[in-house]
Amino acid sequence: MTDTSDSTFASFLDAIEAGNPFYLTCPNDHGSLPPKRICPECTEQTLSKESLPETGEIVTYTNVAVPAPRFRDDSPYVTAIADFGPITLTGQLQGVDSDDVQIGQTVQLTVGSADGERFVAFERP
Amino acid sequence: MTAFGEHPDRSGRDLFAEAGLAALEDAGLTPDDVDEVFYGNFVGTLSENQGHQGPLMSEAFGSTAPAKRIEGACASSGLAIREAARVVRNGEADVVVAGGMERMTNMDTAGATASLAVAADALYEVRPGVTFPAAYALMARAYFEQFGGDRTDLAHIAVKNHENALVNDHAHLQTEISVDDVTEAPTVADPLGLYDACPISDGASAVILTSDAYAEHHDLDAPVAITGSGQGGDRMALQDRDSFAKTPATRDAAQEAYDDATVVPDDIDVAEVHDCFTIAEVLALEALDLYEDGEAIGAARRGETTRDGPLPVNLSGGLKAKGHPVGATGTAQIAAVAKLLAGTHPRADALDSPTVGLAQNAGGTVASATVHVLEVVE
Numbered sequence: 001m002t003d004t005s006d007s008t009f010a011s012f013l014d015a016i017e018a019g020n021p022f023y024l025t026c027p028n029d030h031g032s033l034p035p036k037r038i039c040p041e042c043t044e045q046t047l048s049k050e051s052l053p054e055t056g057e058i059v060t061y062t063n064v065a066v067p068a069p070r071f072r073d074d075s076p077y078v079t080a081i082a083d084f085g086p087i088t089l090t091g092q093l094q095g096v097d098s099d100d101v102q103i104g105q106t107v108q109l110t111v112g113s114a115d116g117e118r119f120v121a122f123e124r125p
Numbered sequence: 126m127t128a129f130g131e132h133p134d135r136s137g138r139d140l141f142a143e144a145g146l147a148a149l150e151d152a153g154l155t156p157d158d159v160d161e162v163f164y165g166n167f168v169g170t171l172s173e174n175q176g177h178q179g180p181l182m183s184e185a186f187g188s189t190a191p192a193k194r195i196e197g198a199c200a201s202s203g204l205a206i207r208e209a210a211r212v213v214r215n216g217e218a219d220v221v222v223a224g225g226m227e228r229m230t231n232m233d234t235a236g237a238t239a240s241l242a243v244a245a246d247a248l249y250e251v252r253p254g255v256t257f258p259a260a261y262a263l264m265a266r267a268y269f270e271q272f273g274g275d276r277t278d279l280a281h282i283a284v285k286n287h288e289n290a291l292v293n294d295h296a297h298l299q300t301e302i303s304v305d306d307v308t309e310a311p312t313v314a315d316p317l318g319l320y321d322a323c324p325i326s327d328g329a330s331a332v333i334l335t336s337d338a339y340a341e342h343h344d345l346d347a348p349v350a351i352t353g354s355g356q357g358g359d360r361m362a363l364q365d366r367d368s369f370a371k372t373p374a375t376r377d378a379a380q381e382a383y384d385d386a387t388v389v390p391d392d393i394d395v396a397e398v399h400d401c402f403t404i405a406e407v408l409a410l411e412a413l414d415l416y417e418d419g420e421a422i423g424a425a426r427r428g429e430t431t432r433d434g435p436l437p438v439n440l441s442g443g444l445k446a447k448g449h450p451v452g453a454t455g456t457a458q459i460a461a462v463a464k465l466l467a468g469t470h471p472r473a474d475a476l477d478s479p480t481v482g483l484a485q486n487a488g489g490t491v492a493s494a495t496v497h498v499l500e501v502v503e
């Protein structure tokens with residue numbers, strides 16, 4: 001087993017930035033996101049890291065007109081949930097016109113930053 | 126309860142004192158009669174820099190009984206009523222106060238937006254900019270994609286709940302609106318606009334629960350009983366759920382409450398559900414098994430959940446028009462259903478001898494849900 005106790009939210013973002021995004025998986029192939037000590041689906045405690053597929057597909061999104069305060073200079077912005085297969089992620093869609101977003105579109109992972117805090121972001125491949 | 130609305134200059138303790146004292150007076154009891162207090166509050170540590178609110182709020186209405194603050198985001202006082210009902214039914218207490226309070230408007234919009242967002246996952250949802258409306262917008266778009274429906278369907282829910290609140294002097298918004306007003310309002314997070322969202326409100330609510338034996342022995346007027354209680358949970362972040370268009374925490378809570386009360390969904394005469402956004406009323410009605418999945422989106426438009434329909438929903442005005450002082454909402458719903466069943470609510474005339482009512486309270490994007498069944502005492 002791989003020790004995944006060093007898998008934090010920060011290390012998850014580091015891995016995206018390094019071009020090697022990962023997710024956690026249990027012996028029953030349930031995907032989950034760090035930090036985790038137990039599989040939320042089946043309670044297996046033997047978790048290991050696996051490479052995350054490079055692209056995901058938008059399953060829902062919203063164009064946010066009244067922004068979170070940290071993004072007051074960036075509104076409107078789009079947040080979306082994208083399915084990457086073993087896991088599903090919420091991210092801010094960057095570099096895309098809000099009129100040009102649709103369910104089913106392909107995105108890849110990147111990392112954004114606002115007020116010194118990093119976050120999951122998506123961009124077009 | 127207090128009037129819900131904007132009370133930026135009133136302290137939380139003053140708001141709760143008003144609600145608690147009114148509830149005691151209505152029940153014919155005094156502060157000394159209270160055995161225990163369960164108090165719901167969401168962001169009091171942020172909005173008033175005040176922790177340890179349980180004893181503070183009890184003191185405000187004249188009690189030093191053991192008190193707990195309970196936090197479950199927008200479901201905080203739904204959780205409070207559940208704990209209160211539990212200790213009374215277990216025989217651990219005879220007279221319990223359940224209530225809640227929230228102050229929001231003393232913060233600016235940015236502060237309130239940031240405060241409300243803390244109900245979501247701080248790392249995976251709040252960081253990329255998911256606001257409270259944005260989270261429900263993600264659910265609304267997923268619902269439209271899976272089941273159909275549009276902004277006009279949602280608008281009919283807002284129009285209905287505003288209309289219901291017109292006679293409710295405790296409501297935050299007593300303004301009639303049209304479907305066009307809703308669909309043409311500024312977007313907050315598409316597909317949701319300004320009139321799809323509940324207002325940001327201050328207020329407090331409290332209800333008194335007593336054991337049957339106590340009410341009988343003291344000859345109290347207790348016309349309505351809580352006969353069923355349920356609570357459900359779910360993964361915290363939307364992204365970790367199987368569907369973004371369903372709320373299984375409410376379904377689990379409802380099943381438990383229906384079984385507890387030995388009723389079925391068909392028995393429900395009136396319901397107050399958690400419509401923080403118009404889409405939330407749809408999700409609730411389906412999870413409560415009052416509608417099949419995909420069917421509740423048109424319920425208000427078809428006139429089924431309106432005041433003159435077969436199943437009036439949110440006769441109080443709901444969160445949408447009555448207002449949503451977060452921690453006060455769950456017990457305000459219980460108070461509304463109790464008054465509707467007792468015939469003392471300003472919208473009680475919409476009902477013909479109702480016997481069974483329901484209140485559904487939800488936290489965050491429904492990672493917490495409570496359902497309570499109330500019945501007229503024979």
Ligand SMILES: [Zn+2]
Nearest residue numbers: 026030039042
């Ligand atoms: Zn597993």
